[in-house]
Structure formats: structure tokens, C-alpha cells
Amino acid sequence: MDTEITEGTEEFALPRSRTANERLHAMVPGGAHTYAKGDDQYPADLAPVISHGHGAHVWDVDGNRYIEYGSGLRSVSLGHAHPRVIEAVRRELDRGSNFVRPSIVEVEAAERFLATVPTAEMVKFAKNGSDATTAAVRLARAATGRPRVALCADHPFFSTDDWFIATTPMSAGIPAPTTDLTVAFPYGDLAATEELLTRYQDEIACLILEPATHTEPPPGYLAGLRELADRHGCVLIFDEMITGFRWSEAGAQGLYGVVPDLSTFGKALGNGFAVSALAGRRELMERGGLRHPGDRVFLLSTTHGAETHSLAAAMAVQTTYVEEGITARLHALGERLAAGVRDAAASMGVGDHVVVRGRPSNLVFATLDEKGQPSQRYRTLFLRRLLGGGVLAPSFVVSSALSDADIDHTVDVVAQACAVYRKALDAGDPTPWLAGRPVKPVFRRTA
Incomplete structure (x- = not known):
């Protein structure tokens, strides 16, 4: 131009x-x-x-x-139209994209993801970030038996679902009781977060935040959140939609060395193809599976969550990131x-x-x-x-x-x-x- x-x-x-x-x-x-x-x-x-x-x-x-x-x-x-990603997608298009049972591509994609993000023990794929973060919140509530969600007030977006959108000016259509179940903490302030956890003692299911945005986490901050979550019995969730791959191939958790209980990935994962991921500790993730004795959690169940060409794109992205720096x-x-x-x-x-x-x-x-x-x-x-x-x-x-x-x-x-x-x-x-x-x-x- x-x-x-x-x-x-x-x-x-x-x-x-x-x-x-x-x-x-x-x-x-x-x-x-x-x-x-x-x-x-x-x-x-x-x-x-x-x-x-x-x-x-x-x-x-x-x-x-x-x-x-x-x-x-x-x-x-x-x-x-990155050539390695497009080539991987094209290889799958002629083989069908969605079946009545899992594809072998789902096995390969899960193995590749967990090898790239070794701090996670299980993963489940979906199509968008909102579904993944909401599934993480639901899992935290189920695991803790607590109703409230504590989100970082300084981070702009987590989900299209009620638990987050209720906190924005575009809250029309969301009942007040839902709004009341979400509370906020400031980024970088451990004392304020501890005060919130104490004020709502045994009510907060999770702390959810982006581990970093336009500012780096203060020294010791993420480790401090990890300690607070453990001490107060709540789930620590990292929203890595943006930090995933852009901070390191293993996300911000891989870069800063602080392991959350659950984390969500998307955006760069598919290089434009629709794929996201919820990952985390086996003990928590398995509550959405079939191999535990407790009440079942309806975690993620999406018709198109494991489309083969999107998972192929994700695998090609991860390979490209690692091999080409x-x-x-x-x-x-x-x-x-x-x-x-x-x-x-x-x-x-x-x-x-x-x-x-x-x-x-x-x-x-x-x-x-x-x-x-x-x-x-x-x-x-x-x-x-x-x-x-x-x-x-x-x-x-x-x-x-x-x-x-x-x-x-x-x-x-x-x-x-x-x-x-x-x-x-x-x-x-x-x-x-x-x-x-x-x-x-x-x-x-x-x-």
C-alpha cells in the first residue's frame, strides 16, 4: 500500500x-x-x-x-496460512474431521500437548477459551464445594459466561445472585488477596488470573499466590490464553516455575484454527472423567472439540515453536x-x-x-x-x-x-x- x-x-x-x-x-x-x-x-x-x-x-x-x-x-x-500448519491440516481434511468415537489424532494431540506443557498431567480440548475457563471454574467449585470465584480485577477478559461478564458494564441479562458469587482481587497484591480469602473464608473455590499481561509479575508474587491457594484450600487457575507459547512453549508457568492446579490455553495454540485446552492436575481433571468414585462433573463435552484438522494444526504449531525457536x-x-x-x-x-x-x-x-x-x-x-x-x-x-x-x-x-x-x-x-x-x-x- x-x-x-x-x-x-x-x-x-x-x-x-x-x-x-x-x-x-x-x-x-x-x-x-x-x-x-x-x-x-x-x-x-x-x-x-x-x-x-x-x-x-x-x-x-x-x-x-x-x-x-x-x-x-x-x-x-x-x-x-503458515505452510507447516496448512500442510498438517490438509493431510487430515481428506480423512474426515469428526467421528462417533475418538480419533487416534486425539491421542497424538494430547501426548504432544502434555510433552510441550509438562507441568500438566491431563488435558481436554475444546474450541474456544471461554468454554475452557468456565470448565476450570466449574471443576474448582465441584472439587471444593464452594460457590465463589475470585478473579483478577486488573485483567480484561476471561469468559463470555455469566460468572465473568457479570463483572463488566455489559452485565444485562445476568441475575444478581450470579453476579454476587464473583469477587475480585488486584494483581500483584498478596496482602489484598489474603484479606479477600479471609473475608470469604471457606467460600472461594478458585483464584483465576492471567499469570502476566503488560506487566511482569512482581518477584515472588505467583509463588505467593500458590501458597495462599494451598493454605486456604482453593484452586489456582492460570488463564494462559495469551501467555501460552508467547511467554514460552510451556506457557508462563513454564517460564516462571509456578505450577497452577488448572490452566487454560488457546489463541496461539491453533494459529487461527479453533482449538483450546483445559489442562491440569490429574486429581482434579479426572473428576470430569470416568475413573473416580465421586459425583460426576460435566466438564467439557463439545461436538467439535476434537475436530481432527484443528488438532493437527495445534500439533504443527507446537512442533514449529519448538523446532524453530x-x-x-x-x-x-x-x-x-x-x-x-x-x-x-x-x-x-x-x-x-x-x-x-x-x-x-x-x-x-x-x-x-x-x-x-x-x-x-x-x-x-x-x-x-x-x-x-x-x-x-x-x-x-x-x-x-x-x-x-x-x-x-x-x-x-x-x-x-x-x-x-x-x-x-x-x-x-x-x-x-x-x-x-x-x-x-x-x-x-x-x-
């Missing part, structure tokens, strides 16, 4: 994408099947509808090519990108306003206003300039398919965007550069 960012705001338009978005809204609530992909997350009339993708690039229906970040909400970490490459690419963006922002005088955060393999950015506060309006300005320069970046989460040239181009576009950002800051108002309504947060009370 050769569009050059100019001072005006009307030089870049997506007429076919706009028409396609209108068609989507007429048939699909929200205009997308994932709220985070909605056109309200992008500047007005600049939400590309994708035609296809290859590697680190995607093309929209208007014919524009973009360097893409955050691919598939962090799921496509190897790049689109993908996690290290993600970190190297992220470090190069973060350094370039920070230098570009600083050189344009907005280093305190366009801020890159997070582990190099999982970078996000913040757009801050004149007072240093997060700003949706300045985010809109920034996204408009990135899109006009051929960079589709709701985050700066890298895939291993990015080249150094991709990173260099991104940094150049960021520098041009930051020049406009500086002018808006000097004017004290980004409105002239928005060309429409600002982007909106996903979780909000009204549309």
Missing part, C-alpha cells in the same frame, strides 16, 4: 469495506462475531473488512495491503519494534504520550492526552494515521512472519503519525484530525 499520510484527514477511504460493514450490521449483531473486532473499535468509516491474508500481511476488500499486528486477537502468532523470534521482533516506536515517538516530542508497554512478544500501546490520561480521541487519531500508512495495529502484538522491513516501515508510519499527534497536542484538541466519532471501549453500558 503506497498511500502517503498528508495533513488532511480525507485522503484515505474504504468504500467497499464501509458497504460490507453495513451488510454485516444488517445480519450480525454488532457487525462482527467478536466484539473486539467491531467497527466501533476503529475510526469512523475506516474499519477494513478483510479479503485474505498471508504471513504478516492482510488485504482488505478495497484492495489495500496492510502490515497486521495482533493477528486474530493474538491467535495467529506464526502468520497467516518461535518464542525467541517473537521477543526479538517485539524488541526491535518497541525500540523503534519509542525512538520515533521521542523524536516527534510525544514520547510521554504514545507509550509502548508489555513483554516484547505481546506489546500494546497507550495513547495519552495533554494531561497524560488515556484518550480514545487520541487513539482514534493514531489509528487513522497508521491505517493510512498501511499498518493495521489495534495493538503492536507481533507475529513471527514479520520481517525487518515490515518493522522498519511500521516505525516510519508511526513517526509520521506522531508528527500529527504533536500538532494535536499543541492545539489542545485532536478533533480536527478525527474526521468523525472516536473509537469506543469494548465494555460499555450502552451502544
Whole structure:
């Protein structure tokens, strides 16, 4: 894409994408099947509808090519249509995808997963992360006989199910008694978590959190949670949807050396194919099986949870990560990108306003206003300039398919965007550069 960012705001338009978005809204609530992909997350009339993708690039229906970040909400970490993954999927397609009994592929996929994540003793596959995290919560409640769930208040998303969505502004349709059963603890604060466990003594079934996000866990924090969970008799659950593979092939638990009772994986596991996993200690996992004397737990029972081609994709992903050192490459690419963006922002005088955060393999950015506060309006300005320069970046989460040239181009576009950002800051108002309504947060009370 050769569009050059100019001072005006009307030089870049997506007429076919706009028409396609209108068609989507007429048939699909929200205009997308994932709220985070909605056109309200992008500047007005600049939400590309994708035609296809290859590697680190995607093309929209208007014919524009973009360097893409955050691919598939962090799921496509190897790049689109990765040859090893596609080859593995194709081998299975002609052999059938779903049978009335387990496929041998299920055996092989479970063995491969448990070899890659050796801190887990059993695994069960599903299609999405919400099902896996909800199954973990149900298992914790069954094992402990306790009703309450304690989740980390500083982490943005765990499940589409009631126990989590009730804690967000989009809680319509969820009964109050369900809402009351979920409580929250702050990340990194062991004292506050212990106070919560003491206040609800013998009521909390589990602590569920992402082991790390845009901040690293404080020294001793995860081990401290492990000790608290053991002392208070609750289940420790790591949501590794994002940290799985991006932190290490064995997840954050493998990197930090703290073993949860249960953990959930997804996103990068299938490189865009639909597969997730619930894994953990045999004693707990077997409660969802047939070889224990207690009451049965309806753990995960999904018609499509073990589709052979998705499990083949997962095995190919794990093999690729291990054999090609993908996690290290993600970190190297992220470090190069973060350094370039920070230098570009600083050189344009907005280093305190366009801020890159997070582990190099999982970078996000913040757009801050004149007072240093997060700003949706300045985010809109920034996204408009990135899109006009051929960079589709709701985050700066890298895939291993990015080249150094991709990173260099991104940094150049960021520098041009930051020049406009500086002018808006000097004017004290980004409105002239928005060309429409600002982007909106996903979780909000009204549309």
C-alpha cells in the first residue's frame, strides 16, 4: 500500500469495506462475531473488512495491503496460512474431521500437548477459551464445594459466561445472585488477596488470573499466590490464553516455575484454527472423567472439540515453536519494534504520550492526552494515521512472519503519525484530525 499520510484527514477511504460493514450490521449483531473486532473499535468509516491474508500481511476488500499486528486477537502468532500448519491440516481434511468415537489424532494431540506443557498431567480440548475457563471454574467449585470465584480485577477478559461478564458494564441479562458469587482481587497484591480469602473464608473455590499481561509479575508474587491457594484450600487457575507459547512453549508457568492446579490455553495454540485446552492436575481433571468414585462433573463435552484438522494444526504449531525457536523470534521482533516506536515517538516530542508497554512478544500501546490520561480521541487519531500508512495495529502484538522491513516501515508510519499527534497536542484538541466519532471501549453500558 503506497498511500502517503498528508495533513488532511480525507485522503484515505474504504468504500467497499464501509458497504460490507453495513451488510454485516444488517445480519450480525454488532457487525462482527467478536466484539473486539467491531467497527466501533476503529475510526469512523475506516474499519477494513478483510479479503485474505498471508504471513504478516492482510488485504482488505478495497484492495489495500496492510502490515497486521495482533493477528486474530493474538491467535495467529506464526502468520497467516503458515505452510507447516496448512500442510498438517490438509493431510487430515481428506480423512474426515469428526467421528462417533475418538480419533487416534486425539491421542497424538494430547501426548504432544502434555510433552510441550509438562507441568500438566491431563488435558481436554475444546474450541474456544471461554468454554475452557468456565470448565476450570466449574471443576474448582465441584472439587471444593464452594460457590465463589475470585478473579483478577486488573485483567480484561476471561469468559463470555455469566460468572465473568457479570463483572463488566455489559452485565444485562445476568441475575444478581450470579453476579454476587464473583469477587475480585488486584494483581500483584498478596496482602489484598489474603484479606479477600479471609473475608470469604471457606467460600472461594478458585483464584483465576492471567499469570502476566503488560506487566511482569512482581518477584515472588505467583509463588505467593500458590501458597495462599494451598493454605486456604482453593484452586489456582492460570488463564494462559495469551501467555501460552508467547511467554514460552510451556506457557508462563513454564517460564516462571509456578505450577497452577488448572490452566487454560488457546489463541496461539491453533494459529487461527479453533482449538483450546483445559489442562491440569490429574486429581482434579479426572473428576470430569470416568475413573473416580465421586459425583460426576460435566466438564467439557463439545461436538467439535476434537475436530481432527484443528488438532493437527495445534500439533504443527507446537512442533514449529519448538523446532524453530518461535518464542525467541517473537521477543526479538517485539524488541526491535518497541525500540523503534519509542525512538520515533521521542523524536516527534510525544514520547510521554504514545507509550509502548508489555513483554516484547505481546506489546500494546497507550495513547495519552495533554494531561497524560488515556484518550480514545487520541487513539482514534493514531489509528487513522497508521491505517493510512498501511499498518493495521489495534495493538503492536507481533507475529513471527514479520520481517525487518515490515518493522522498519511500521516505525516510519508511526513517526509520521506522531508528527500529527504533536500538532494535536499543541492545539489542545485532536478533533480536527478525527474526521468523525472516536473509537469506543469494548465494555460499555450502552451502544
